[in-house]
Amino acid sequence: MSEHRTTVAGVTVDTRHWIGGQRVASPRTFTDASPIDGAPIGEISRGTATEAGAAVAAAKVAFPGWAATSRAERARILHAIADGVEKRLEELANVETVDNGALLRSHRRGVMPRVAHNFRFFADWLLTLEHEDFATRGHTNHVTWDPAGPCVLITPWNAPLMLATWKVAPALAAGNTVVLKPAEWSPLTASLLADITAEAGLPAGVLNIVQGYGSEIGDALTSHPDVRRISFTGSVPTARHIAAAAAANLTPLSLELGGKSPLLVFADADLDLAVDLAVEQYDNAGQVCLAATRLLVEEAVAEEFTRRFVARASRLRQGDPREESTDIGPTIHPRQVAKIDGFVRRALAAGARAVIGGHPGEGQYYAPTLLTDVRQDSEIVQEEVFGPVLTLQTFSGEDEAVHLANDTRFGLAATLATGDPERAERVTARLVAGTVWVNCFFVRDLKAPFGGSRHSGIGREGGTWSFDFYCDLKNTVTAPKGWRHHG
Known part of the structure; x- marks a missing residue:
């Protein structure tokens, strides 16, 4: 391991944050160890409220430009990201296996192909997203999905890149900018994702990645007044804390929590x-x-x-x-x-x-x-x-x-x-x-709504449901030509 980089399964991974299109180091680090044998595999930049604030600021600056980017161009870049994932699929699979201990064969055959599919699916869905116009006393109602703003996405360690991109892809497709906080026990493939998105031409600041402990950076992210959406996958106690932090700004939440199925x-x-x-x-x-x-x-x-x-x-x-x-x-x-x-x-x-x-x-x-x-x-x-x-x-x-x-x-x-x-x-x-x-298990289509009831979560994501969450829905009502309102 050298300063700010580590080599895992022959793959060089930058261990710094990704903020505003640049690598940013923190004075302190935390040790990432492999569950396979407990051996240290990297010293990861340990973010604080300072890095969290910088990431949200970068996302805020980048938002107007990305929101104004055409649907077709956004979709093109998301497909380019998917191309990059497929090009580096073997590297991603090997790194994530060492980092979180899941089966290499599963990463190769299912998980990493699904990562690429996450980007392709939401890129394609974006281009078909529409609601049929309808009439009210001769007036036309036109529904649109408008980008909401910077999103904070907090993801778990059990399927790090797949679950991160399940959130990142629709948020970006919707025209939002993102601050991703990966789990501290498995942060490495998120760092590789930053490289892949930069190579694909994603503008600086559209995706930001801050590493560290939730107890040290979580509140700075989830209570920030410039954050317009928060999506979290994890435990019920952490979700309660996030919901309390978000409440002051009435920031909409999507929570996918525990299960006892x-x-x-x-x-x-x-x-x-x-x-x-x-x-x-x-x-x-x-x-x-x-x-x-x-x-x-x-x-x-x-x-x-x-x-x-x-x-x-x-x-x-x-x-x-x-x-x-x-x-x-x-x-x-x-x-x-x-x-x-x-x-x-x-x-x-x-x-x-x-x-x-x-x-x-x-x-x-x-x-x-x-x-x-x-x-x-x-x-x-x-x-x-x-x-x-x-x-x-x-x-x-x-x-x-x-x-x-x-x-x-x-x-x-x-x-x-x-x-x-x-x-x-x-x-x-x-x-x-x-x-x-x-009579089956784990058959999941990205078109279907996904989420939990009771303490298993709030909200649904997938297909149009993802865009409903990551966007502000607007209805524009237009009077017929020559019509005058007499109130």
């Missing part, structure tokens, strides 16, 4: 499919907000389901995420390992039984865990663990299944396995969730 398995389901869906919840070491961590299985098939689940889960290989044969990588940070283990230990002490797992492995690896004999009101059932820990409960009919599924403070997603289409329709209509999957 259920997987309902009915006796008429394809059990092999249901087991595959359940084991899939260990993806990314369980560090997925949408994960269906509560397995709710009809009593008649619970024993057989559990037997097949254990057999299937026992074949999972946990280890170095850079190896093709690995199914489960490490947990992001030692603090997260301790948090997960605390949940499991308290559950076991309260009477839960570990069918598999129930303990940490070496380093930052936590064994895939399935807990049974858990009470509905217990912490392990009610609170988000964000690790490879599932619980299994049984039910005797649709009413009990729906009650158990809805009986938490969350409502992000739900998954349903059944062979009866009519049952699927009845049950999904009663589930409280932003997304429901029937």
Whole structure:
């Protein structure tokens, strides 16, 4: 590592902020370490209110020019950014795997292609965004989506670049300028994104990136009077703090928060499919907000389901995420390992039984865990663990299944396995969730609305819903030619 740069997987990454089209260093740094082996991989500029304020100021200066840029030109630049992502896809995949520990094969085949798609999708959607004019007593109503202003986007560590660009792309497409604050546990691919956007011709100040701890720069970003939108993905306690900071300026918020999603398995389901869906919840070491961590299985098939689940889960290989044969990588940070283990230990002490797992492995690896004999009101059932820990409960009919599924403070997603289409329709209509999957999981189209109910969030993004959030909607009413108003 040299001053202001580090080399990860053969890729040189600048460790400074990106503000107003320039690299900006902070006097202090923080250490970024790889979850694979705990080794330091970079000394990252540690932002303060000074850098946060400078980034918002740069975004404010750049906003009029970018807002006035034609839709076609904005779309062209977003496609150029996507080209840059695809050109550096292998580098991005390797760096992010070292930085956050997710599987390299997933980054190569799914995550980084999705990063490019985020930019292409919103670039193309922008060019088709329109509302049909309508008449009121001969007057014409014309609806437009106007750029709102500088946006602060705060993103998590579990899918750093994909979730960042899920916000950055529509915000830029809408004509806004952006201040991105990536998670301090996985900041490196955001820095590479800055390089890619500059090479694509994005004007200086349109995208700014400030690194650091939320406790040190968060308030300066979220309470700033020049910020017109805030989008955050993360925990409920942090969201409360952000909402309080934004309240003084009435800054609109989009919050995608935690989940404690259920997987309902009915006796008429394809059990092999249901087991595959359940084991899939260990993806990314369980560090997925949408994960269906509560397995709710009809009593008649619970024993057989559990037997097949254990057999299937026992074949999972946990280890170095850079190896093709690995199914489960490490947990992001030692603090997260301790948090997960605390949940499991308290559950076991309260009477839960570990069918598999129930303990940490070496380093930052936590064994895939399935807990049974858990009470509905217990912490392990009610609170988000964000690790490879599932619980299994049984039910005797649709009413009990729906009650158990809805009986938490969350409502992000739900998954349903059944062979009866009519049952699927009845049950999904009663589930409280932003997304429901029937006999599938994690099928996501950017055209669809995404977000959570209850404590899982506020608002929806995706397709036109993203532009509804990142824009000020305006209705212009024009009188017919020659018409005079007599009030």
